[in-house]
Amino acid sequence: MHVAEFKLGDTSAIKPLKAPESLVKKLHERVGLKIPEDKYKYFLDRLREEYRKNRNIKIAVDTCVHCGACIDACPTYLTTKDPKNSPVGRAELIRRVLKRGSVTDADLDEIYTYYWQCLTCRRCGYVCPFGIDQADITRFVRGVLYEIGMVSRYAAMTIDAHETSGNAMKITPAAAVNILNYFAEEIKAEKGVEVTYYVYRHDQKKMIKFVGKNAVGEIPRDSPEWPEAVLFPSSADLFLNTETLKGYLTFLNAVKIRFAVHTGCTEVANFGLWTHEKHMEYIGNIYCNAAKELGAKYAIFGECGHGWRAFKNVVAPRLEKEGIKVYHIHHLVVKAIKEGKIKLDPEANGDKVYMYQDPCQYSRGGDLYEEPRFIISRVVKRWVECPQNRQLNWCCGGQAGMLADEMKPLRLQYARLWYECAINAGAEHVVRPCSMCKGTLNSIIGDLNKIYRRNLTYGGLMDLVYRALVL
Incomplete structure (x- = not known):
């Protein structure tokens, strides 16, 4: 549906702007790091070190049989069809460097591009027959990139502000x-x-x-x-x-x-x-x-x-x-x-059809998926599930640093999975109780509504609790 509105194929041109070296050095100093003199050797040595001790990286390099299970589950691949923008594709970039035993500027640029396109949503880890958590690999690779001075400007500025x-x-x-x-x-x-x-x-x-x-x-x-x-x-x-x-x-x-x-x-x-x-x-x-x-x-x-x-x-x-x-x-x-300490009136939230969609890190890392459902069933009159729910939910499309302005085209593309899920189920309002999800939806829902000619709205769960509370 509406695939023609989105660009499929090579996404190598979409990458986060890099933080200036002055900001990276300031952040490094704060946590006891220093940009290495030989970034190529350092990057390769760190990959080899982690390969020896990190089960995910070792299995991804040595055991992955390219069965395709993670590709079929990965929102970044499903919405772009770029093989490199997939768990297997990203792992191949690391495998290539390790097997060759050298790193070039072109390698680093490509690794930076595709590892910062990953949503770290962990959906791939729940379907891989070997249990490979590619999001764990993404977090490690980004960490090494950061150590050599390559990091998203948006992420670096956010960390510094915090x-x-x-x-x-x-x-x-x-x-x-x-x-x-x-x-x-x-x-x-x-x-x-x-x-x-x-x-x-x-x-x-x-x-x-x-x-x-x-x-x-x-x-x-x-x-x-x-x-x-x-x-x-x-x-x-x-x-x-x-x-x-x-x-x-x-x-x-x-x-x-x-x-x-x-x-x-x-x-x-x-x-x-x-x-x-x-x-x-x-x-x-x-x-x-x-x-x-x-x-x-x-x-x-x-x-x-x-x-x-x-x-x-x-x-x-x-x-x-x-x-x-x-x-x-x-x-x-x-x-x-x-415990009967509050009284709730679902009528206060009207006759809309609400859809609850799990934030990735609640359902795959935060153990928080039944509680929101218990709440929503008591604060609204009508709500539906996305078929992909709990541990198999679709990411909002904006986590892991994807909220940077320059990443909006890709963020918009990723988001069509949950958006189509909502409108196909007849939902009028999407409930995503996550600050990052709400920030993402705020930035793209107007565009999606225009593309799909709908008027989907969004909000958090405590919004509905607020309106339903009888005081």
Whole structure:
């Protein structure tokens, strides 16, 4: 359907702009790395080292029989038909270098191009008869490329912003307060309640209590009012996904959890997952330090797929050792529904046909796929599944750094799989509870609607919880 609207074949011309060396050096210094003098030798040595110890790379090089199972499952190949833009094709680029025993500029450019076209969605890993996780290989190869100074400008800038300001959009503490105040007032107008929330101004070392948009006063650390939980929202929730933000604020008030937003940690994304392990750990430290600084009993994570995967697998074990319980916001909503702590009215979300689509890193790395379904079945009247669901869902098309402006043609192409799935099922609104998914859909859904002559809308799950909450 509508394939003629998309370019099939060679995608080698579509690649992310590279970060300038000055930015790479600054990021390297932050995590103890240095660009090697001989990048060719370094790259080959690192590949050989990983080949000896990484099961995925060894099997991909030695055992892969080109059965085609991963190609039939890979959204990047299915939507472009470029063999190199597939798990087997990418692996072949590495196999060729290892067997030849040398690396050229042309090799590095081609490897950079196609490994940054991969969505790291992990769909291939669930169908490979040998269990090869090509996304794991992608993450490693990108890491080595980063070490020699080749990295997506978009990813590098996002990491730098997060590590220096506490969020990917460089939202200042004062701006965060103003935004929360604004939407607290909007909640009052729409729901008739004044929500209570706390903001820890890390620049001032002050905990401030707000009721609605009004600051009640500073809360001393030894006060019984000191918040018990820290909420990690997405910076995009403060600007783009504001219905999601209102869902957090209103739900947590409804279940009477005293929570704070730490202005030094207003981000659920972790672009280190897609770029380099050292940055994933560095960003993980931001969450750990914020929770410990507040003496939180609970850490509550907002809607973001890749961020949740990194948080659940890297940060949560550390926090749990410190006695800090970790929840995704959906875990708390399910608990509240089961315990009868909230009342929901599906009528509030109208007669639309909703489709729930799993974010990749919830279903393939985050163990979060039944909880959203439990919630959506109680906040809307009509919803349908995509035939490709749970561990076999289609990626939004924008994760792993694909949100860069220069990657939009490819992002648009990748997205047609989930889009066609929705319109073929008669869905009118797609629910993707992930900040990256929502950012992707925001950037391309207008184009897709124009191409397919439809009017599909999108949003998060907490958006629907917000509207359905009876207060």
